[in-house]
Amino acid sequence: VPMKKNDAPKIESAQKIPPEGDRTLEDPKKKNGSPGTKVLTALICLAVLTYFGVQIYNAYADPLISAVAYSYQVEDTVSVTGFLVRDELVLEDSGGGLLRLTRSEGERVSAGGRVAQIYSDQASLDRQMEIDKLQTQLDQLNYASEAASASEAALQLDSQIAERLVSMRRAVTSDRLDTASDSVKELEALVLRRDYTYTDAEELKAQTADIQSKLSALKAQSAGSSRKVTAPKAGLYSAVVDGYETVLTPQMLETLTPSVLSNLKPSGVSSDLGKLVLGDTWYYAATLSAADAKEIDEGSTETLRFAKGVDRDLNVTVQSISAEENGRVTVIFRGRTYLAQLTLLRQQSADVVLSSVSGIRVPQQAIRVNENGVTGVYCVVGVEARFKPVKVVWSDDNEYALVRGEGVDATALRPGDQVILSAGGLEDGAVVSYTG
Structure with missing residues (x-):
């Protein structure tokens, strides 16, 4: 049966199905939060904001301010x-020649003791200086020869050298150049002595014999070429x-x-x-x-x-x-x-x-009188404020005072304690938030 043009069958368009990867599934319960969750979140935010607000208020409204107490001395000068x-006697000598002093500044001299040596010419003075140098070397060699143990002697000398260096520095700092000069001589002798400590025993004997021979010859040549000056008192x-x-x-x-x-x-x-x-x-x-x-x-x-x-x-x-x-x-x-x-x-x-007055220096602001009428200061002990009684021994009425601790053991104020100048709710045993 022939069909009419308008009689063609109607085919409904198929529903478009998205690809597998584009499909999404939504949980209707999570689309909108529950009222309980919203309330809990709001409470947490409120608590955090309140905490920080309180901290900021405490920091600016009544902060904890402290200072270190330390030992101090006030003098009236x-x-x-x-x-x-001083009772002084000037030494006089009418003779000529080259003078060489044999005493150091401030050294005590007995009556008749030598204070200087006068040499007839430069050659005699140079000869005496060579004698002194050789005598010093001989003393170092004798020390090294008599040392029972080279290592022990070296350790002892190291300690003496360090002490002499400290003494020399102290003398220079106090402008005592005469004392510093003596320290330099002693230091040189100690260094030479240490060098000889590790020398072979046979070599030490040979050097000793050689120096003794030179000394004998020089002393024979210098006989009668100098005279000494002695102290009359x-x-x-x-x-x-x-x-x-x-x-x-x-x-x-x-x-x-x-x-x-x-x-x-x-x-x-x-x-x-x-x-x-x-x-x-x-x-x-x-x-x-x-x-x-x-x-x-x-x-x-x-x-x-x-x-x-x-x-x-x-x-x-x-x-x-x-x-x-x-x-x-x-x-x-x-x-x-x-x-x-x-x-x-x-x-x-x-x-x-x-x-002069000695004590522990604290700011005037730190000194308080508690409810019992006792004068003292509050100190940071751990995370607490502790009251420590004190006695004021000096005060300038403005900035600071000198005090002495009146307590015993843990309640006594000591140098190094952190005294509180300002804090909110300050009382003995109160918890403080100390940050420095």
């Missing part, structure tokens, strides 16, 4: 300038003569006034031989204002600190205070110690320490 006075030797030896004497101190002291001039006395400092007492004459001198009493013991030359404080006695002259007085201090270190000093600046 008066700065002065004066002259050192016992005392400390000093190579420096500055002209004040006859101007400043212990006998004229009782009548010394500020005007006389300020107009002192050295005499023309000089000597290449040096001088002797007699006795064990020295004096320091200084001019002070009458107001400062009121804090000093005759016969009292004071502390004198020289600006240079001596690296320690000296205990002195106030021997006398002159009458006032134009608002100033002359004070005579008397000392009996460390004279050997003062032989090179004459006009010298110094501090007179009238009083």
